[in-house]
Amino acid sequence: MSRADEPFFRSRWVQAPGRVELLDPARLAPGFRAAGAHCGLKGSGKTDVGLLVCDAEQVTSALLLTRNASAAAPIRVCRKVTDRDRVRAAVVNSGNANAETGEAGYADALAMCETAAAHLGLASEQVAVAETGTIGVPLPVEAVLGGIGEAAGRLDPAGGGAFSDAILTTDRWPKSCTLRAGGVTLSAQAKGAGMIEPGFATMLCFVQTDAVVEDADAALRSAVDASFERITVDGQMSTNDTVLLQASGTSGMPLPAGLLDAVLLQLAIEIVADGEGAARVGRVEVSGAASAGEAERVARAIANSPLVKTALFGRDPNWGRIAQAAGQALAGEDLEEIGADSIDAAELGEDVAEAEIGLRLERGEHNAHVWFSDLGYEYVRINAEYTT
């Protein structure tokens, strides 16, 4: 299953912001170079180490990290060492998440950061580190450091493909793009909630642009709030989630309004569509809630309900399960009975890859929506049959 040949903005829920030219996704935004190498973490000669650098010294950046209290070593290094506003380079590996690996794992992630910095002539605080893959397994750090050196020797403006390969685990298709719009170029590489042997899913995303982005943190947070923060595969927050935005500013132009949002939303929906064993993507929209928090709580309860998710898998427009999940999210109150007329679940039963659910409450004027994957046999197979 590959979506590589389809247009980039292919989801019904994503509108390209004005005129956008799609380029070869291997080509990075001007001012960036990247490369990949094979160090043996994934086997079969697959690219499993990646390096990405912005050549412009005046880079602005934003770095968002998982809030999981059991965060992996690379997250802890980024929290402690990396200057989030001035990230020049990122070093990554796939095949080993370096999570739950204790102090040795922290030292390994720090060594990746320092080694990348040394090869690039940067300080450690200018480098972010991200890892994804098996958890609880010591990182074969010498091999990884060797791979970093190899990658440093072949950095290339057309290295986006190799860098994208370096973050993939069991994604069924690569999630990357390069676009030109409004005089700027934006390139992005993401990996999603594919199964991570034998652990859980991690979401990584790297975005590069030659636009001038003065408040990168605000731009990234806003786009992430409307994309990666609005998806769920199984309600599980990873130990390794990382999103990095870097802007070289070399085009002298600002980011066109909506461009970053549209790109991240498309990537987020692809992560759901490529979720563990996922066959369909659902979007639930809750309207008429008493507050924004209530709307979101109800939408997430529906999106994470295994009963709703199996109904999506089974093409069963079972509005009773939606009413039950909403009622649980509002436990202790009395909704009177949510009837079929306040729930639009008809699309659940249709044979479409992207299904829409609506639930109208009559409690106020707040809305929220969440995208989610279905729950089928493949999810169980993937997560039950791999053993440590």
Place this chain on the structure above:
Amino acid sequence: MSRADEPFFRSRWVQAPGRVELLDPARLAPGFRAAGAHCGLKGSGKTDVGLLVCDAEQVTSALLLTRNASAAAPIRVCRKVTDRDRVRAAVVNSGNANAETGEAGYADALAMCETAAAHLGLASEQVAVAETGTIGVPLPVEAVLGGIGEAAGRLDPAGGGAFSDAILTTDRWPKSCTLRAGGVTLSAQAKGAGMIEPGFATMLCFVQTDAVVEDADAALRSAVDASFERITVDGQMSTNDTVLLQASGTSGMPLPAGLLDAVLLQLAIEIVADGEGAARVGRVEVSGAASAGEAERVARAIANSPLVKTALFGRDPNWGRIAQAAGQALAGEDLEEIGADSIDAAELGEDVAEAEIGLRLERGEHNAHVWFSDLGYEYVRINAEYTT
């Protein structure tokens, strides 16, 4: 799969409180009579209407109802009409949950309550009503009322079996018992999280005793807090959950300490073991939490994690998934890394029907535990293949 031939206190986690004599579960505690009838809700001549009455006028009782804001009609009738402290009788049906059925459904549940009261010479407020089964389908109320009349004509002190049958849906085995201890008798009938075509699971439990129970509400809440409130099949709160305790007081003796707790805990664990598609029951114990709320939040996050549940199904002692779920429950904090030495998941991998998981935090002195079912192919099959 039947557990009917096994001893009642069969779970490793339940200790019978002192000497207990097991009686025929069809025999109710003295002072109670019950009966069942077939009115066609379940088909195949199965018992689907039940009636239970306490002949002692001085009954004390407690009635706990789901807090789901989308509560079913019978719950709404109980909330509005029934005097929870003086419930003489219960009328039940299975095969139709009378949930999401609007005002007509409310009128139907009220008619059940009033019809039962009329047959028994009681006031409506002395009768509780409970229903379980399909949701969103109008109740064929005339048939049900006819069934109530039939049941009223054959009330019997040995009618516990028929009453237990009247609440079952797709439970794989009946969950009922009658025991004598400390000069009192206690009988109980429960139905669990078996699949309810095509909706979701409902938990019902009825307990009768001839003990003197002055504060029935306190006794029931305490026992429920340690049993039905500590289990999860799929984290979904039903629209119909109901637990009723009635004490006739005719023995003149108090309830032996721990008896009600042990009975409800055994029934609760059976509900998990008979969960939708369940093959194994897990118990997770979190210790060393900073507060009771935190301990419970972490335990529930682990018990409801689909990754932990598939690991239980796959006999995979995957401690990384436990650390991830705990870290998510404590998002925004820093646990340092939870290592394998703070998680005891070895039993996950053993071929036992009841597996124990321990997680030690180092944040305080509070504990919590939750029982949960695994997540396997059968859960998906049951919930995906039935369509409305």
